[in-house]
Amino acid sequence: MFELLKTDPHSRARLGRLTTSRGVIDTPVFMPVGTQGSVKALDPRELLEMGTQIILGNTYHLHIRPGLDIINAAGGLHQFINWPHPILTDSGGFQVFSLAKIRKIKPHGVEFRSHLDGSLLFLGPKEAMEIQRALGSDIAMVFDDCPPHTSAPREMRAAVERTIRWAGECREQPRAAGQKVFGIVQGGSDPALREECAKQLVALDFDGYAIGGVSVGEPEPEMMKAVEVTEPFLPANKARYAMGLGTPAQLVELVARGVDMFDCVLPTRVARNGTAFTTRGTVSIKAGFNKSDFRPIEEGCECFACRHFTRAYLRHLLNVGEILGLRMVSVHNSHMFLKVMADIRAALAAGTFAEFRREFVANYIPSRKILLAREESR
Ligand SMILES: [Zn+2]
Numbered sequence: 001m002f003e004l005l006k007t008d009p010h011s012r013a014r015l016g017r018l019t020t021s022r023g024v025i026d027t028p029v030f031m032p033v034g035t036q037g038s039v040k041a042l043d044p045r046e047l048l049e050m051g052t053q054i055i056l057g058n059t060y061h062l063h064i065r066p067g068l069d070i071i072n073a074a075g076g077l078h079q080f081i082n083w084p085h086p087i088l089t090d091s092g093g094f095q096v097f098s099l100a101k102i103r104k105i106k107p108h109g110v111e112f113r114s115h116l117d118g119s120l121l122f123l124g125p126k127e128a129m130e131i132q133r134a135l136g137s138d139i140a141m142v143f144d145d146c147p148p149h150t151s152a153p154r155e156m157r158a159a160v161e162r163t164i165r166w167a168g169e170c171r172e173q174p175r176a177a178g179q180k181v182f183g184i185v186q187g188g189s190d191p192a193l194r195e196e197c198a199k200q201l202v203a204l205d206f207d208g209y210a211i212g213g214v215s216v217g218e219p220e221p222e223m224m225k226a227v228e229v230t231e232p233f234l235p236a237n238k239a240r241y242a243m244g245l246g247t248p249a250q251l252v253e254l255v256a257r258g259v260d261m262f263d264c265v266l267p268t269r270v271a272r273n274g275t276a277f278t279t280r281g282t283v284s285i286k287a288g289f290n291k292s293d294f295r296p297i298e299e300g301c302e303c304f305a306c307r308h309f310t311r312a313y314l315r316h317l318l319n320v321g322e323i324l325g326l327r328m329v330s331v332h333n334s335h336m337f338l339k340v341m342a343d344i345r346a347a348l349a350a351g352t353f354a355e356f357r358r359e360f361v362a363n364y365i366p367s368r369k370i371l372l373a374r375e376e377s378r
Contacts, residue, residue: 003016003018018208018239018260020054020139020178022085022086026053026345028341029054029261030338031055033264036062039334041271051338056090059135060090060123076135089140092123093123093142098216101113105145109125123143139180139182141181141210144163144184184243187230195229198234211230214226224254227254244263247277272329280365287315291315293311297332301332
């Protein structure tokens with residue numbers, strides 16, 4: 001399924017190719033997030049135009065609304081949302097542990113109340129795989145226990161043990177035709193727990209491996225450490241996916257740490273507040289200094305918004321609440337994340353990733369607000 005094409009001699013970065021039944025994905029790859037069956041404010045034509053290769057869907061949210069009956073009747077998720085290209089579905093583990101109210105962890109899953117109407121629901125390895133099978137995603141994720149980063153060591157260990165056991169149960173469930181399944185490594189920032197979880201999951205021989213328990217409110221050094229202590233135990237011939245990360249500069253640094261796949265809600269989430277990502281950091285399009293700035297969001301950007309509209313016009317749209325404003329900032333931001341990954345792939349192919357990384361990270365000024373927004377990601 002995964003082909004390792006080239007490795008960077010100066011870092012852990014890898015150039016690769018992921019083959020699914022609905023298409024080939026060049027890695028490192030950014031996957032726009034379509035939690036509810038739509039990448040917020042963007043349509044499939046726009047996603048393709050900006051170079052999207054694969055999008056995300058979410059088991060928990062789609063299970064609650066519109067429900068499997070509707071998606072089944074439509075002929076699966078790809079048909080329902082009119083996206084005939086690859087889809088990865090998250091298992092719902094993260095949402096059950098972060099969104100849902102009143103959870104009771106049981107041996108075979110979690111009993112919880114819907115965040116929507118309070119109804120009693122149950123999700124475990126069997127259910128999560130059954131839903132993902134019905135959704136028909138190309139890559140399904142195992143159902144894991146994703147504890148907060150502040151959990152006591154004892155709780156973190158229990159979560160890892162549960163994650164390993166549930167991964168084994170997920171492995172045994174029937175899949176949709178051609179569906180691949182990824183394991184999820186937990187363990188917080190404890191190197192021993194990460195190692196143990198990775199080794200046990202690798203023994204179960206999944207199609208790929210995710211690093212979970214990142215993007216759960218931990219500070220950046222802790223997040224980087226969680227990846228660094230996990231990656232060496234993941235097989236080189238399988239794709240690695242860091243869940244829910246990150247800012248553009250973090251993506252470059254995570255690629256350098258051996259990660260191939262990313263998803264993050266930041267591009268579309270901050271767009272709705274009028275914040276745009278550029279290669280120099282974020283900029284508030286609503287800010288007064290853009291009032292009569294007739295340049296695009298970012299000079300040289302080839303997205304639809306930058307080719308057609310000025311900052312001054314987008315600022316006006318955002319200030320009067322016109323939907324086009326937030327749509328165009330969403331277009332630019334998503335395009336920007338995808339372009340960073342395309343540039344990374346080109347640099348890896350050309351053998352210039354070290355220079356690219358140095359320059360990109362030096363130019364990019366992280367904004368504290370954006371780092372905080374990441375904490376409530378997904
Ligand atoms: Zn642009």
